[in-house]
Amino acid sequence: MVALGSLVGCGSSSNAATPLEEMRQRLTQDSAFWADVRSKFVFPQSTALMNVGTSGSMPQPVLDRYAQENLDAAIRASGGYGNLSAERTLVAEGLGADPDELVFSYNTSDGMCQSLLGLDWQEGDVIVTTNHEHGGGNTPLNIAADRYGIEINRVELPTGETLPDGVTPHNAAWYYEAFSERVRELRNQGKQVRALMWSSPTYLTGTMIPIPEMMQVCKENELISIVDGAHLPGMMAYDYRELGMDFMAGAGHKWQCGPGSTGILFIRNKVRPSNPLPLPRYHPVTSSSFNPAPPAWHDRATGATATYNIANAVQSLGSLNVPMFRALTEACQMWDDIGRARIQEYVLELSMYLKEKIADT
Ligand SMILES: Cc1ncc(COP(=O)(O)O)c(C=O)c1O
Numbered sequence: 440m441v442a443l444g445s446l447v448g449c450g451s452s453s454n455a456a457t458p459l460e461e462m463r464q465r466l467t468q469d470s471a472f473w474a475d476v477r478s479k480f481v482f483p484q485s486t487a488l489m490n491v492g493t494s495g496s497m498p499q500p501v502l503d504r505y506a507q508e509n510l511d512a513a514i515r516a517s518g519g520y521g522n523l524s525a526e527r528t529l530v531a532e533g534l535g536a537d538p539d540e541l542v543f544s545y546n547t548s549d550g551m552c553q554s555l556l557g558l559d560w561q562e563g564d565v566i567v568t569t570n571h572e573h574g575g576g577n578t579p580l581n582i583a584a585d586r587y588g589i590e591i592n593r594v595e596l597p598t599g600e601t602l603p604d605g606v607t608p609h610n611a612a613w614y615y616e617a618f619s620e621r622v623r624e625l626r627n628q629g630k631q632v633r634a635l636m637w638s639s640p641t642y643l644t645g646t647m648i649p650i651p652e653m654m655q656v657c658k659e660n661e662l663i664s665i666v667d668g669a670h671l672p673g674m675m676a677y678d679y680r681e682l683g684m685d686f687m688a689g690a691g692h693k694w695q696c697g698p699g700s701t702g703i704l705f706i707r708n709k710v711r712p713s714n715p716l717p718l719p720r721y722h723p724v725t726s727s728s729f730n731p732a733p734p735a736w737h738d739r740a741t742g743a744t745a746t747y748n749i750a751n752a753v754q755s756l757g758s759l760n761v762p763m764f765r766a767l768t769e770a771c772q773m774w775d776d777i778g779r780a781r782i783q784e785y786v787l788e789l790s791m792y793l794k795e796k797i798a799d800t
Pocket of ligand 1: 451454492493546547548549573574575576640642667669670689690691702
């Protein structure tokens, strides 16, 4: 594990002439700290990596761990049977998950398939989603439509600052109203609305569809909640237990800067005040673990105590690439050491600065 504890930020007092200048000063006040973080990455130091959203870049400590684990595995000719319980336990807290709710998936697309295709859809069920979903989420939606006869209903998302009627839709309340209204309309038509699925943020505009407001719609309407959170792990310091969604499928190879073919999948396995709705009936799609004895997979928890470890069941799948997932573990621990809240604040401020600077120019 890399030690970043020695890195200390140096403060600055603002003497900025403009808000933009003040923003720039805030961003650079910890420049020694961020320069040290940057020095851990192997891409040329003269390069600004602007597309972490497609895939990140493994930093040196992660590359080292991956190489060492591969070497050890080859020397010992070790297999990969198991459920990575120790590794998942090491990273779960930093991601705001219990270890029995955290799966190392293969990427976001895998997590979306695991989520959407493990639910017991009935013909005519409606999943309300958006017109800005990525293929990683749209594909399992389409498979579910083809296979089970579910209906996909899309809310059109705003893309401009202002709608023709003068409403500015880029606020959390707009999303709550738009999705509540759509669910109401569909139910008034006699439709069986069962779930909301959406991306936070979306890949087309980067809009962070507000998870608390969307969860409010789910709770008020007793809906299953499925979040395509491709860009959340490693960028946002979210606590998935507190947000309370049923599923969050994210990437390990984007902002979290783990190896390719890694992802973070949260599967709610307990009923907490953050989401008092019952856990949906769910069966893992791929697994090497099936226990026909009670508690059956569909006997899910009704309170704060899990009936069984769902993440173990989903994680266990033949012989796993243990070096790859240990390298992901290394990346997650490195992010915990830097401070996930600090990363989130820095990324958001950089993004705001970029937008303001473009507008200014
Ligand atoms: C919103 C969203 N969902 C899913 C994906 C697919 O990600 P992955 O390659 O991790 O499956 C992406 C990729 O950029 C994305 O932006």
